[in-house]
Amino acid sequence: MSHRSDQPATSAPGDASAGAPTHWVLTLSCPDRPGIVHAVSGLLAGLDGNITESQQFGDAGTGLFFMRVQVTAAAPRAELESGLRALEGEFGLAWTLDVVGRPVRTLVMGSTAAHCLNDLAFRQRSEALPVELVAVVSNHTVLEPLAQFYGIDFHHVPVTAATRAEAEARLLALVEELDVELVVLARYMQILSDDLCRALAGRVINIHHSFLPSFKGAKPYHQAHDRGVKLIGATAHYVTGDLDEGPIIEQDVERVDHTHGVEALVALGQDVERRALARAVRWHAEHRVLLDGHRTIVFR
Missing domain, CATH: 3.40.50.170 (Formyl transferase, N-terminal domain)
Structure with missing residues (x-):
């Protein structure tokens, strides 16, 4: 399934590229099955991410699972994206990653x-x-x-x-x-x-x-x-x-x-x-x- 990684227009204070924590927003959807939340939260925890907001919903009618997570992490964007790509094959994720509040x-x-x-x-x-x-x-x-x-x-x-x-x-x-x-x-x-x-x-x-x-x-x-x-x-x-x-x-x-x-x-x-x-x-x-x-x- 396709994904999009939205790049911030400019390097902002707290950007992960500068080694300081960045507040990210991650959204994803995939076929519903056990283990999705565990896998996503485990990935973020493994990168020393602190989840500040998390919402999820499973649609019984379509069989799809939806999730939105805000997380503060110092890990570079490339590491986050690499981890998410690793989950694509296992769960069929379609995901986006962006900086919270980016206009x-x-x-x-x-x-x-x-x-x-x-x-x-x-x-x-x-x-x-x-x-x-x-x-x-x-x-x-x-x-x-x-x-x-x-x-x-x-x-x-x-x-x-x-x-x-x-x-x-x-x-x-x-x-x-x-x-x-x-x-x-x-x-x-x-x-x-x-x-x-x-x-x-x-x-x-x-x-x-x-x-x-x-x-x-x-x-x-x-x-x-x-x-x-x-x-x-x-x-x-x-x-x-x-x-x-x-x-x-x-x-x-x-x-x-x-x-x-x-x-x-x-x-x-x-x-x-x-x-x-x-x-x-x-x-x-x-x-x-x-x-x-x-x-x-x-x-x-």
Whole structure:
């Protein structure tokens, strides 16, 4: 099974390469069987690692085992990776190894709505959201002043039926050029092609209102108001070729009643969207989300 070893962008205080302890985060999945936790913890203990956080889950439905461990160790990355590779053959591990808190290089895509982009940029600046927003890509220019305010490079990539392939090629070029690890669709009102979804599988998070699929198309809040909904919400999920049906990371809701007009529903809905998306991005960046087929395992 495949694995990924995420390298820190720069050598930080406490980096194992300098001989001082480094705080690592290890995630893994494999077919469930006895001895996995013992083998992993034994490997880390053998390298004088001190486990600071550990969570695991066995999915009886799929027969898979999932684990997330944070460990402080002075051993070089190469030794940790060598030990994990030794377990691959025995247990069929798929694993990732990264430095706790390393900012994940993130590209945000939006159209005209600014609330999700503004929230992510503010959280990165004020709350140490573990991402580095390296670019904003939009099919409009409305968000350019906001990106400039936060010092984020802005790229205007118009999209029409005739230029969609060219626009997606430009996006992939930016992902490669900027070493982007995560793409966030922050109310980006364009559908990504199947080819693009496959190219960025597991690396794109989208936010949409939970009215879908009940209220599709234009003006969903108007449709919801007309039907007299009692709950509004939002869903953050990974993007797949199936529209709005990718593995769900987080959902949030607010209760409403007959006194809420359309404008009030829109305002509440935007707040719910911000909260759900911020949590999903944080959990992804902290390696707390593991894919389990069409579902996710989220170690909060």
